[in-house]
Amino acid sequence: MPPVPSVEKKPATYDVYESTLEPKYQERARSELNEESFRIEPAIARMREFIAKHPRIQRCRTDAIFLLRFLRYRKFNVDAACEVLERCLTALQVSPEFFTLDLENPMIERCMCVPLGQNSDGSMVFLIRVGSFDPATFEPEQVVRLNMLALETYVYDEVYQVTGITAVIDLHGMTLAHAGAITLPKLSVIMDSTHNYLGVRIQRIHLVRLPKIAATVVDLISKALSPKLQQRIKDYRRDPAIARMREFIAKHPRILRCRTDAIFLLGFLRYRKFNVEAACETLHSGPDRKI
Known part of the structure; x- marks a missing residue:
């Protein structure tokens, strides 16, 4: 069983990160999250310094895998990761x-x-x-x-x-x-x-x-x-209805031009409470009130 992570904000020693990712996930982290091997330790070190110096942070995990959660979430933008961490710690206190x-x-x-x-x-x-x-x-x-x-x-x-x-x-x-x-x-x-x-x-x-x-x-x-x-x-409530409206538009002989984006069609569907036939009729004949 792994040890319980320490919440000491400035421990005497820090753990050293060792990746457990398979090569395919390392490549995905690099392409999607800007994660490069040379960025990882400096980014973790900056977050640890942020925690150690923050006057309102009394307790916080500083282990690498915890900090990487926020770094990966913000694609290794360290300042943004620190901001998310600070908001997370605040929420734990304000809304327990x-x-x-x-x-x-x-x-x-x-x-x-x-x-x-x-x-x-x-x-x-x-x-x-x-x-x-x-x-x-x-x-x-x-x-x-x-x-x-x-x-x-x-x-x-x-x-x-x-x-x-x-x-x-x-x-x-x-x-x-x-x-x-x-x-x-x-x-x-x-x-x-x-x-x-x-x-x-x-x-x-x-x-x-x-x-x-x-x-x-x-x-x-x-x-x-x-x-x-x-x-x-x-x-899944909307997708079939939108598809049916698009089919109606595509096959209607007198409709020469018409928007087919989801937001536009959802206006008619919501107006007619997702009755597709009624929504299509409203689209064709024109609404009698604001959609």
Whole structure:
């Protein structure tokens, strides 16, 4: 069993990094993350100096694999990596209800957040079953804590620092009670952690089995994400509908020119509550009100 990492901000000695990556992942780290062998030790040393001299950091891990988590997340921009680390440490103090990990959490055995293994791209796939939480007692903090526990289990495997994670979010069973528990302050914490201090590369987010009752909340959360993350969301409720609208446009004899980008078509689909035939009719005849 590996030793428990020290949280002394300025230890007498530091560990020396030795890569455990296979050549194919070393090459991927080089091409995608600007990771070169000559950059690694100087970057780690600068982060250790940042931690040692920071007046508000009282305790913090300084082992190489911990710091590489942030360096790889920010593609070896040391200043940006230090900023993410600082925000992460602040969040642990300000919002412990979201980020305190509990290995005895009974929800672990209920498989609310399950690691499914590697996909073909090498990233770790997590299944997150939001709708399985009891709506009477559901709190967003529960989901975040379980997700953080799963992430912390795997994020110090160098492969996943390089390849990132893929989230499959199963929303079957989600109700208005679930949605109502996601208040704006809590949503702000969740979005801020995703953008600013999670320290994990999110490669793809798959939304599956989304009930209509939860669509508005999911759309609101999606819009709050960064443009880069929005592009990585695959919503299986939308894709077939968009494809059918594109087919309608392509085959319509009287439509000579028309936008077919997803954002444009989603306007009609949302207006007609994802009734594709009605959305196509509205597109063809013109909306009778603002979309």
